[in-house]
Amino acid sequence: MVDFKDKVAIVGIGETEYSRDSGRSELTLALEAIKKAVDDAGLSLKDMDGLFKFTVDSNAEEDIAAGLGIPYLRAFGQVNQFGGAACGMVTHAAWAVATGSCKNAVVFRALNGRSGRRYGAGAFHARAGEGNNAFSEPFGLLVPGQRAAMQARRHMHEYGTTSRQLGAIAVAFRKHACMNPKATMYGKPMTIEDHQNSRMVHDPLHLFDICLETDGACAMVLTSAERAKDLKQKPVYIMATAQALTGSIPPSYTSTTARVLGPDIFARAGITPKDIDFAELYDPFTIAVLERLEDYGFCKKGEGGPFVEAGNIEIGGTLPVNTAGGHLSEAYLHLMSHFNDAVRQLRGTATAQVKDAEIGFLDSGQGVGAVILRR
């Protein structure tokens, strides 16, 4: 077994503007974000020889390479699971760099999530009625929000969690977005009463429990820790990564695969949840954040509600979460905008900077993948 802890670093980040109608193809968005990430690293596009992407991203590897003039990709692959793909994609790119299969790997996500394919719409699913979906879709369980509503209701039933507590998550992320000029919700502060008064969409989830839809793209460049030393930016090291997928219905409706993935990744990193300075958690819905705060052990099971209500996840709290505003208030780019802010936090250049941030935790999907970064 070959340990790759701290052997790979993120050395460049890039992103387009976030909008509701880009007026551009997902390919041009991807190319812009990747070009910016490569520039940020102080590298040339010709230095790039690895490319990893979301399976659901519409851009083909060869079109990205052709569009940027990347002559030769030595490592490439894809990860499925929609919002769960980001950490897996970074994991695979890190494997490729750590094994010397490529030198400099690009990872990216581009989507016209508002003006093009809308993930929240049931019509999106290519596999409607197939596989596991055959057991739920004929009964009207079609869109992600419906599933999340069931999780929220069950959490309320089992642990006494309240809508105001879920709202505390939305309010915290909005505060961070209001410090981030790039965020969709910049300049639009929100109170807990605003949350409570927002339209009920999937009972008990209000409009402000639900993420944005965004057109845009984000990208990062990974290279070896050795090469990173000589590059433009302060390197951000990958301490550990993990993926998790279970083949069966989860043991309960209030927990996620984070319960099995957490012990794996903390053991690999050689740290505990207490060592984490900030977390970037995939937040399609407020309830998803609550569950994973518990499942990773950032607080005890069932105590997520009081934990967030006490302000722990805000900048200045014990564990700031989604420091750029998250999917709820910055942009919906399948955790890749979170990744970019995690890198800024560890460089010390974030708009809502966590003081002395040394170690950051990222989670994509509902515990489908995780990455721990350090400065």
Place this chain on the structure above:
Amino acid sequence: MVDFKDKVAIVGIGETEYSRDSGRSELTLALEAIKKAVDDAGLSLKDMDGLFKFTVDSNAEEDIAAGLGIPYLRAFGQVNQFGGAACGMVTHAAWAVATGSCKNAVVFRALNGRSGRRYGAGAFHARAGEGNNAFSEPFGLLVPGQRAAMQARRHMHEYGTTSRQLGAIAVAFRKHACMNPKATMYGKPMTIEDHQNSRMVHDPLHLFDICLETDGACAMVLTSAERAKDLKQKPVYIMATAQALTGSIPPSYTSTTARVLGPDIFARAGITPKDIDFAELYDPFTIAVLERLEDYGFCKKGEGGPFVEAGNIEIGGTLPVNTAGGHLSEAYLHLMSHFNDAVRQLRGTATAQVKDAEIGFLDSGQGVGAVILRR
């Protein structure tokens, strides 16, 4: 940089029957092949914690896991590029095992390629007219065979290659298939005159220059070299792997990315083409084999025709190729049936056994991926 040479082994192989109308779903085919591969390794399905697949395979990771009772996948991913995916998929599984991200990884390919989606039909392409296809499809260049015909015609023009020389490839693979009871063309010998008299499909390619269409599935199990020692089968070690994708039109119509991938993989393995005892080359068309024999350096550029005509690629020749019959005469399963026979060759249990086979070379796509195995 972390070298993973010889650190990962293939310890189990499995396959369904090959047919033209399986009457079964691609999911049940996949489950059967994977179950057999795990049994072959002497492992339990519960031991499997990695799963890597073709992007174009219709089976979702979670459905495979649920269907087999695999409780928890710690590593999973996909590789695109159709027939080019197999070696990349094995590469990624090897990374996952080598880095300790999972212990035992499954790789597989299942398709009803005859009774379901037919790859040779232009209608298959989901991205018709998109990306690079926009430059060719409006002009009638729709199916893979048309592209291969242009490559064949150009090779004939530049190097004097003949249809009979391409036929020598088909005849060699048919001989191997006639020694393999599982092969679709078992019991159906073919002469060079049969090839010449077969219907012209894409001039200058005859029917027998073109691969089969098959319903079926193949799978393999990978684990660490350490764990492999204690398992049921003689381990087959992964010496080196490589992937290659170019973003632009190839420099000539008679060569492939094998020209750039070859030096990479031979350097990583620390050997030369002369050290290879047999090769398993993706063979959708005879011309594809000819080009890669040249591009990898198994013979000189332009001398592929005389090389195959002299019998070098037959069992007993200097470099037996596609020892189970290949896509032309065994089955069309995107190199995965080739992989299974490579493992049998290195275990010494092949139906057309290469004497004292120590090192085997595999190539998927047109130089999109390669793997070198040793016993």
